[in-house]
Amino acid sequence: MRIGELAARAGTTTRALRYYESRGLLTARRGPNGHRVYGEDDLRLLRQIRTLQDSGFGLEETRPFVECLRAGHPSGDACPASLDVYRRKLAELDACIAQLQAVRDTVRERLTRAETGAGTPAPAAVPEPRCELAPHGAGPIGRTG
Amino acid sequence: MRIGELAARAGTTTRALRYYESRGLLTARRGPNGHRVYGEDDLRLLRQIRTLQDSGFGLEETRPFVECLRAGHPSGDACPASLDVYRRKLAELDACIAQLQAVRDTVRERLTRAETGAGTPAPAAVPEPRCELAPHGAGPIGRTG
DNA sequence: ACTGGCGTTGACGTCGGCGTCAGGGCGTAG
DNA sequence: CTACGCCCTGACGCCGACGTCAACGCCAGT
Numbered sequence: 351m352r353i354g355e356l357a358a359r360a361g362t363t364t365r366a367l368r369y370y371e372s373r374g375l376l377t378a379r380r381g382p383n384g385h386r387v388y389g390e391d392d393l394r395l396l397r398q399i400r401t402l403q404d405s406g407f408g409l410e411e412t413r414p415f416v417e418c419l420r421a422g423h424p425s426g427d428a429c430p431a432s433l434d435v436y437r438r439k440l441a442e443l444d445a446c447i448a449q450l451q452a453v454r455d456t457v458r459e460r461l462t463r464a465e466t467g468a469g470t471p472a473p474a475a476v477p478e479p480r481c482e483l484a485p486h487g488a489g490p491i492g493r494t495g
Numbered sequence: 496m497r498i499g500e501l502a503a504r505a506g507t508t509t510r511a512l513r514y515y516e517s518r519g520l521l522t523a524r525r526g527p528n529g530h531r532v533y534g535e536d537d538l539r540l541l542r543q544i545r546t547l548q549d550s551g552f553g554l555e556e557t558r559p560f561v562e563c564l565r566a567g568h569p570s571g572d573a574c575p576a577s578l579d580v581y582r583r584k585l586a587e588l589d590a591c592i593a594q595l596q597a598v599r600d601t602v603r604e605r606l607t608r609a610e611t612g613a614g615t616p617a618p619a620a621v622p623e624p625r626c627e628l629a630p631h632g633a634g635p636i637g638r639t640g
Numbered sequence: 641a642c643t644g645g646c647g648t649t650g651a652c653g654t655c656g657g658c659g660t661c662a663g664g665g666c667g668t669a670g
Numbered sequence: 671c672t673a674c675g676c677c678c679t680g681a682c683g684c685c686g687a688c689g690t691c692a693a694c695g696c697c698a699g700t
Contacts, residue, residue, distance in 0.1 A: 354676065364677090369658060383666060385677055405598045409657075427609040436606040443599040447592060453550045454588040461581040464572040499646065509647090514688055528696060530647055554687075 351388045353378075360396040367396070373409055375399060375416050395419055398426040411435050496533045498523075505541040512541070518554055520544060520561050540564055543571045556580050 357364045370376040371386075376395060378386035395416055402412045414435055415426030426432055502509045515521040516531075521540060523531035540561055547557045559580055560571030571577055 352677075363658080365658060365660085368679095383677080385666090403657090405601065406595075425609075427605060433606060433609055436602055436609070440599065440602050440606065443595055443602065447595050447599065450551075450588055450592050450595070454585065454592065456550065457581055457585050457588065460572060461578060461585065464570075464578055464581070497647075508688080510688060510690085513649095518687095528647080530696090548687090 351390075351393075352381075353386045353388070356388045356393060356396065359393055360400055362396070362400060370396075370399060370409070375409065375413060391419075407435070407439060411439065496535075496538075497526075498531045498533070501533045501538060501541065504538055505545055507541070507545060515541075515544060515554070520554065520558060536564075552580070552584060556584065 351359075353364045353367055357367055367376060367386075371378060376392060376399075378388055378392070381387045398415050398419060399409075399412045402415060403409070414429060414431035418429035418432050419426045421429070423429060427436065496504075498509045498512055502512055512521060512531075516523060521537065521544075523533055523537070526532045543560050543564060544554075544557045547560060548554070559574060559576035563574035563577050564571045566574070568574060572581065
């Protein structure tokens with residue numbers, strides 16, 4: 351299987367695959383003409399990466415899963431390192447959700463107060479509004495300052 | 496008041512202020528030596544911008560609030576355009592929170608299943624995982640594809 | 641005069657995850 | 671021979687909100 355077919359089967363692009371390879375997540379054998387050649391295993395790796403990415407995992411966070419699969423395990427999350435990533439992400443998600451909830455409530459309150467035409471209550475600073483799901487600082491939600 | 500003092504009083508940096516000015520959000524008079532000169536009104540504008548930014552609003556989304564204040568209203572959210580921004584953001588937040596909740600539940604389930612040592616259940620694709628709080632596509636949470 | 645601290649503009653760097661060329665090669669069908 | 675379709679590498683573009691550096695000006699204190 352060549353890169354175009356693999357990309358299509360995984361619902362992504364050839365550019366993404368080459369990018370993953372440049373990050374060391376996907377390795378490819380080479381045919382006699384220099385073209386990348388993949389097998390079914392690679393499709394499984396790739397699907398693992400895509401699934402995690404679609405859930406908001408950064409590329410680096412998919413690495414333990416990939417290595418776990420490469421180590422011969424039937425599923426990417428059969429290894430302790432993968433579980434650690436799960437747990438960390440879970441904590442991040444909880445913090446992020448709580449954060450967004452707080453912001454949401456604040457916005458809702460301000461909207462209601464403004465609609466009913468009351469005076470400005472107080473600046474009501476949202477406590478520590480950082481919310482990063484990405485590995486380090488690409489999040490649009492809060493400032494780190 | 497010069498730029499350094501204003502920045503300090505608002506808890507931000509001079510670089511940010513110059514950036515806001517380049518975006519047309521903050522305007523400054525100039526002293527005879529070319530230095531920017533600000534008044535108390537500018538501090539209020541700036542605080543409005545910072546408050547919204549800290550809550551995850553994009554810079555462009557703060558514009559209606561700023562213009563509302565400049566129009567002489569006592570608070571930035573006294574204008575319909577600002578309320579529209581509130582409402583839009585509220586909808587975004589709700590969508591985002593629901594999205595993150597779904598991801599969270601999925602991750603939790605996969606973690607639990609992996610910890611108890613059960614077989615891979617099913618890829619369990621998270622439905623449409625997009626989650627953007629920023630104006631257009633800077634969010635780290637979900638892929639748009 | 642020199643030092644230190646403030647200000648100015650302009651321009652490039654950062655972060656992730658690719659998109660989008662530019663410029664070439666290989667293979668096959670017409 | 672030519673066209674088409676796939677592949678290759680390398681390099682720049684993008685998005686937001688600034689950080690950081692360069693090279694300079696202006697003013698006060700000693």
